[in-house]
Amino acid sequence: MKPVFTRTATLKDCPTHYCAGCGHGIAHRLIAEAIDELDIRGRTIGIAPVGCAVLAYNYLDVDMIEVAHGRAPAVATGMKRTNPDKIIFSYQGDGDLAAIGTGEIIHAAHRGEQITVIFINNAVFGMTGGQMAPTTVLGQVTATTPQGRKPVGEGYPLQVSELLAILPGAIYVERCSVHNPAQVRKAKKAIKHAFELQLNGAQGLSLVEVLSPCPVYWRMTPVKAMEWIKKEMTKVFPLGRLKG
Amino acid sequence: MCGNEALAEAAIIAGLDAYFGYPITPQNEISAYMSKRMPEEGRVFLQSESELAAINMVFGASATGKRTMTTSSSPGISLMQEGISYLAGAELPAVVVNVMRGGPGLGNIAPSQGDYFQATRGGGHGDYRTIVFGPSSVQELVDCMPLAFDLADQYRMTVVVLADGILGQMMEPIVFERKPRRKLPPKDWALTGAKGREQNIVRSLWLGDRVLEEHNYKLQAKYEQVQKNEVLCEQYEVETAEIVVVAYGVAARMVRAAVDRAREQGIKVGWIRPITLWPFPTEQISKAADEFRIFLTVEMSNGQMVEDIKLAAAGKTPVLFFGRPGGGIPSVDEILERIRQLTIPAKR
Ligand SMILES: Cc1ncc(C[n+]2csc(CCOP(=O)(O)OP(=O)(O)O)c2C)c(N)n1
Ligand code: SF4
Ligand SMILES: [Mg+2]
Numbered sequence: 001m002k003p004v005f006t007r008t009a010t011l012k013d014c015p016t017h018y019c020a021g022c023g024h025g026i027a028h029r030l031i032a033e034a035i036d037e038l039d040i041r042g043r044t045i046g047i048a049p050v051g052c053a054v055l056a057y058n059y060l061d062v063d064m065i066e067v068a069h070g071r072a073p074a075v076a077t078g079m080k081r082t083n084p085d086k087i088i089f090s091y092q093g094d095g096d097l098a099a100i101g102t103g104e105i106i107h108a109a110h111r112g113e114q115i116t117v118i119f120i121n122n123a124v125f126g127m128t129g130g131q132m133a134p135t136t137v138l139g140q141v142t143a144t145t146p147q148g149r150k151p152v153g154e155g156y157p158l159q160v161s162e163l164l165a166i167l168p169g170a171i172y173v174e175r176c177s178v179h180n181p182a183q184v185r186k187a188k189k190a191i192k193h194a195f196e197l198q199l200n201g202a203q204g205l206s207l208v209e210v211l212s213p214c215p216v217y218w219r220m221t222p223v224k225a226m227e228w229i230k231k232e233m234t235k236v237f238p239l240g241r242l243k244g
Numbered sequence: 245m246c247g248n249e250a251l252a253e254a255a256i257i258a259g260l261d262a263y264f265g266y267p268i269t270p271q272n273e274i275s276a277y278m279s280k281r282m283p284e285e286g287r288v289f290l291q292s293e294s295e296l297a298a299i300n301m302v303f304g305a306s307a308t309g310k311r312t313m314t315t316s317s318s319p320g321i322s323l324m325q326e327g328i329s330y331l332a333g334a335e336l337p338a339v340v341v342n343v344m345r346g347g348p349g350l351g352n353i354a355p356s357q358g359d360y361f362q363a364t365r366g367g368g369h370g371d372y373r374t375i376v377f378g379p380s381s382v383q384e385l386v387d388c389m390p391l392a393f394d395l396a397d398q399y400r401m402t403v404v405v406l407a408d409g410i411l412g413q414m415m416e417p418i419v420f421e422r423k424p425r426r427k428l429p430p431k432d433w434a435l436t437g438a439k440g441r442e443q444n445i446v447r448s449l450w451l452g453d454r455v456l457e458e459h460n461y462k463l464q465a466k467y468e469q470v471q472k473n474e475v476l477c478e479q480y481e482v483e484t485a486e487i488v489v490v491a492y493g494v495a496a497r498m499v500r501a502a503v504d505r506a507r508e509q510g511i512k513v514g515w516i517r518p519i520t521l522w523p524f525p526t527e528q529i530s531k532a533a534d535e536f537r538i539f540l541t542v543e544m545s546n547g548q549m550v551e552d553i554k555l556a557a558a559g560k561t562p563v564l565f566f567g568r569p570g571g572g573i574p575s576v577d578e579i580l581e582r583i584r585q586l587t588i589p590a591k592r
Contacts, residue, residue, distance in 0.1 A: 042439030045308070057445045063435040065307050065446040067300065068330050074297040078304025078312070079435070081288045082262045086308070086437055104300070107293035 010035045010061045017055060021222025023212025024052055026178045027120055027187075028059045031091070034192040035062065038199060044087040045079055047072045051093035052126040070101020073108035076115040087198055089116040094135040095125040098160045105164065112169030112204040116194045119161070119207055122214040123233065130217025134158035137236050142217065157236050161209045165243040171204030172197055172244030175237055177211040179229040183239070190241075197244075206244070211237055247382045248273035248412040251315075251341060251405070254389035256281055257420055261310035262288035264301035268317045269353045270409035271343035275315070295320040299327030299340075306336040307446045309434030311393055313339035317409075318347050318359050321367075328402050329368030332463070333448025335433075337396035339389075340374075341405045343412040346571035354571025355409035357493060360548035363404050364522040371460050373467045374402040375474065376521040378492035382416040384519070394426040395474065399466055400433075406521065408544070410494045410573075470523050477525035478517045481507070482532050485514030487586050490529070490553055491542040492518045495567075495574060499542050502579035511587055521549070529556035536561055538586050542574055543567040 007013060011032035018025050035041050041062055048056040050069035057064035067075045072090035080088045097105050097119050108115065124142055125131040131144040137157050139148040149157075165173040172194055176187035187210055194206035211233050213225035220228060245253070252274045255263075263278040275291060282289035288305070292298040298314045305312040316324065321342045331338050344359050346352040363376045375395050379385040385407060392403040435444050450456040480503070482488055491499040496517045506513045516532060518525045529552075533539065539561055541550040550565045557563050566582045568574050 041437075043437040045435045045437065047304075054449060057443070057447070061438070061443050063438045063444045065304070065334075065435060066449055067303065068326055071296065071300040071303075071327070074292070074300035075304035075307075077290070077292075077297075078262065078264065078301035078306075079308050081290060081301075082305045082310045082312070083308050083436075103293060104297055107297065110293075 008033045008036045010041050012059050012061050014058065016059070018052065019216045021213055021215040021225055022052070023122060023178050023210070023214070024120060026184060027118060027210050027212060028056065030184070030188045030191050031089070031118060032060055033188060034195050037192060038195055040087050040195065040199065043085065044089070047075055047088070047090040049090070049092040049096040050127070051096050053091055053093065053120065054127070056091055070096050070099070071104055072096070072101065073104040073113070073115070073117065077108055077111070077113050080113060080115050087116070087195060089118060089195070091118045092120065093126070094119070094121045094123065094133040098134040098158050105160070106167070109164045109167045109170040109205045109207070114198055114201070114203065115205055116198050117205065117207040118191060119209040120212045121209055121237065122212045124214055124217045126214045126217055130214070137232060159237065161207065161242055164207060169204050170207060170243060171202055172206040173242040175209040175211070175239050175242065177229055177234065177239055179211070179213070179226040209237070245415065246273055246412065247385055247407065247414050248343065249277045250382050250418055251385050251389055251407070252277040252281065254386040254420060255313055255339070255393070256285060257422060258390035258393045259311050260287065260313060260393070262305045262312045263314070264290050264292050264298040264312070265314050265316065266292050266295050266298050266320060268320045270345060270412050271315050271317050271341070273412070274341070295323035296326065299324040302338050303327055303331060303336060306331070306338050307334070307435050309431040309436060313341065315341035315343065317343045317345045318356070319350060321359060321362070325368035328374065329366070329370050329372065330448050331402050332366070332372035332374070333370065334446050335400040336446065337400050338402045339392045339396055339405065340402055341407065344406060344408045352571050353409065355494060355544065355573065356569070356571055357408060357495060357544040357548070358569060359406065360521065360543070360545060363406050364524070364552070372463060373470070373522055374404045375399070375470060375523070376404045376406055378406050378518060378521045379411065380493050380496045380517065382411065382414055383418045385411055386418050386420060390421065390425055394428065397428045398426060399470055401466070401470070406493065408494055474520060475523045475525050475527070476519035477528050478519060479514065479528065481514035482516060485512050485537060487511065487513040487538045487540060487583060488532055489513065489515045489540045489542060489579070489583065490518070490549070491515070492521060492549065495542050495544050498574055498576050498579055501576045502583060505576070505580050506583045511583060513583055524552050524556070526552070526556040529553055530558065533557040533560040539563040540582060540586060541565050542579055544573060545569050
């Protein structure tokens, strides 16, 4: 029998630590596929965030570093400036990129660093127990918004990609999702495109935001979580190309 | 060429690949110099958006095997402590220059030695050390730069060069040494792209039963090697002295002058000058304390290094302190006066 779907080489053959229905695993696979299709494993350096994906290097078989919470874009800057021939990507959650690391991502984009950022928006801090993230939607119940997020006092969900897209140094910004196979394929295309831009020496930062389920802290089944992305999250975070 | 520019050139000669920094007085000459010289050499200069970013740029460049450094002054060094702790955990080499100014808080821009605790105790979270130099002349500042890079690479540690505003601004005749210094191990751990080999991982997270404990023992063993092999210290007339004045950095210059004058007046006094503040010359101090001698520590602070002197003297001899904090500089006259107070003329 001919296999029609197999593991891609850069994705390691090992058990996952992610919860059932988590989106991180899907995003990892898409990155691995993009790296293999572009044949850049030997020149790629990845940056793992602090968050549920802190162990991303256990799954992605490329040179990787794990860095302080939110600082990945600064670390990526240090790597790319000293190694312009390498392909540098950071993988960051919404707490990592949109809360503690806001300064680093804005300035990396502002300087037009030639790096690729994969931004996993799951509307909560997964790793620390499902607290409110800047991207938590209004009314969403989290460990620190027991009454649901209120705009007064807690603010509206932060649309970081829109914010970054207005910077001249950000050359490609697209928001994708993994809530159904068609969207997964689109996300894959976007991630590959972001890497390709860097590979071709495009003058600026490329970022792909991925709306990703956290069934555990959304208090939903994996299937319901996928539906919630489509019904609720995409209202606040519309899918599509914001720039480039 | 002032001290700040001299240390920058010394770093370039030592093979600095990339400099990252955020402006702060009194060390702005460094980034101005680097912004001109690094591109001339085809190397990287980048003005970061903060010290937090600067130290993380260093983290990234270092992880790929490059020689890299950042410089700042006290408030900026506080912001870098997170990154320095991660550098320690991930065992990455880095050089950090702190041209100290008065604190706490925004303090002032006058020279100070108020960051001794922060530098010699690690400074950030966790159980770690950094190698710390306390040079007292521009020549010594220039000489310690290549050594700092070598030690950083050899031990995969952060090396801190503690200077102050006076040293940074001072002009003295200097010579740049250009000879290679140490044979260093290959950086086979560096992230260079996993071409034809297994992936390299640079990390500071160690999960699992006792894994972090073991990692800390490994770091500790390395720190013990540094303590054993890398202490630098200068002494003067300690053998014949009844009083020993201990000082580092710019304060040691004042001490030297005060001791010379005291000796002219017939006072039996000598000095010890730690050059590495960590590893600390504990043995040298302890040996000097074996015979009854009064120790006087002179610092541009309210007394920080004096704690290490007391630890080294271990109660064998009295350890006294004179210092001025917040940008105050102990003058030669003031130090001389303190030395004279320690002599007991009546019984002689
Ligand atoms: C300086 C610092 N502050 C706080 C934390 C605790 N912490 C770890 S992960 C995290 C948030 C992670 O959320 P996110 O980036 O959205 O990743 P997710 O787990 O949701 O994928 C926090 C606050 C930390 N590790 N370091
Ligand atoms: S807590 Fe959420 S984000 Fe973290 S692994 Fe579980 S499902 Fe994924
Ligand atoms: Mg999250």
